[in-house]
Amino acid sequence: MDMSQPPGEAHRPDADGRAAIEISRVSKQFHDGEGGVVEAIRSTSLDIAEGDFVAIVGPSGCGKSTLLNMLGGFDSPSSGQILVDGKAIAGPDIQRGMVFQDYALFPWLSVLDNVTFGLKKSHSRSEARDEAMKWLELVGLKDFARKQPKHLSGGMKQRVAIARTFATDPRVILMDEPFGALDALTRRFLQQQLLKIWREHRKTVVFITHSVQEAVYLANRVVIMTARPGRIKLDEKIELAHPRKVTDPAFRDTEARIFEALDEELAKTFSLETSDGHAD
Ligand SMILES: Nc1ncnc2c1ncn2[C@@H]1O[C@H](COP(=O)(O)OP(=O)(O)OP(=O)(O)O)[C@@H](O)[C@H]1O
Numbered sequence: 001m002d003m004s005q006p007p008g009e010a011h012r013p014d015a016d017g018r019a020a021i022e023i024s025r026v027s028k029q030f031h032d033g034e035g036g037v038v039e040a041i042r043s044t045s046l047d048i049a050e051g052d053f054v055a056i057v058g059p060s061g062c063g064k065s066t067l068l069n070m071l072g073g074f075d076s077p078s079s080g081q082i083l084v085d086g087k088a089i090a091g092p093d094i095q096r097g098m099v100f101q102d103y104a105l106f107p108w109l110s111v112l113d114n115v116t117f118g119l120k121k122s123h124s125r126s127e128a129r130d131e132a133m134k135w136l137e138l139v140g141l142k143d144f145a146r147k148q149p150k151h152l153s154g155g156m157k158q159r160v161a162i163a164r165t166f167a168t169d170p171r172v173i174l175m176d177e178p179f180g181a182l183d184a185l186t187r188r189f190l191q192q193q194l195l196k197i198w199r200e201h202r203k204t205v206v207f208i209t210h211s212v213q214e215a216v217y218l219a220n221r222v223v224i225m226t227a228r229p230g231r232i233k234l235d236e237k238i239e240l241a242h243p244r245k246v247t248d249p250a251f252r253d254t255e256a257r258i259f260e261a262l263d264e265e266l267a268k269t270f271s272l273e274t275s276d277g278h279a280d
Contacts, residue, residue: 019047020204021071021172026080027229028066040066042229043080050171051202055215057262058225058233059269064208065176067230071206072098072174084172094118097170101177103157105149111136111160112145118168135163139193155186162190166197175207179214191218195242212258216251217244224261227268234261 028041040063073092115132139159179187224234
């Protein structure tokens with residue numbers, strides 16, 4: 001557990017040189033459409049090292065997706081800054097691949113064409129096809145290359161989305177509840193595949209989840225956010241060896257520590273929601 005920094009302050013990884021992603025005092029407000037302002041994130045700082053697998057957990061509405069969207073370049077901070085390799089994010093970039101909960105595949109394209117889509121500029125046609133097939137094989141969908149997404153189950157679509165993102169070889173993978181809509185068995189299978197890919201390719205991964213167990217199973221750092229406005233409540237290094245076992249006492253201890261921090265924030269979220277019907 002990193003207790004050396006107060007919550008909300010930058011976690012400085014003992015990396016040589018600067019972090020791959022530096023989030024510095026980022027705040028984000030939205031207009032609520034009724035003349036008011038929603039403060040989604042308040043002065044949040046976090047450094048993420050190259051090759052880190054960071055899971056972000058926090059109560060509903062605490063600003064996790066907002067933070068991820070800013071990392072993806074789909075939105076920008078109201079104040080503060082986010083640097084990737086020392087440069088401010090100017091917009092979406094192929095170097096930062098996103099995987100969403102709802103797959104976001106192109107329904108009119110075949111599975112293969114979905115995966116080759118992002119490779120067209122950088123690869124010849126046959127290279128793109130070979131690269132896409134390699135990733136489809138890795139996620140167990142080689143035989144479905146010619147199908148359209150509508151012929152696939154939810155878990156298969158998500159495997160296509162993962163193949164599509166990894167095929168473009170981004171340095172950073174941003175995943176927003178990617179397995180949230182899947183059944184437990186498919187989820188377990190995809191967690192194992194993702195870990196295998198991460199360990200072989202050492203991408204930097206930022207992964208949002210509502211599941212503490214999933215966070216501890218996958219990540220080497222679990223970041224807990226406070227109730228809205230989101231800040232960093234806890235930044236816990238997970239040093240359990242892989243393959244991790246959810247029944248292992250050390251796994252359970254880690255989970256319990258994270259739940260303790262999270263429970264306080266859940267209590268705040270739900271008491272605010274029940275007192276006046278809104279999260280304040
Ligand atoms: N585009 C927007 N316009 C107005 N308010 C927004 C917008 N995007 C997010 N918000 C508000 O910002 C807050 C944080 O939302 P966000 O989606 O980031 O939370 P979250 O932690 O990802 O939630 P969940 O876990 O439920 O998905 C919420 O109160 C939400 O209503």
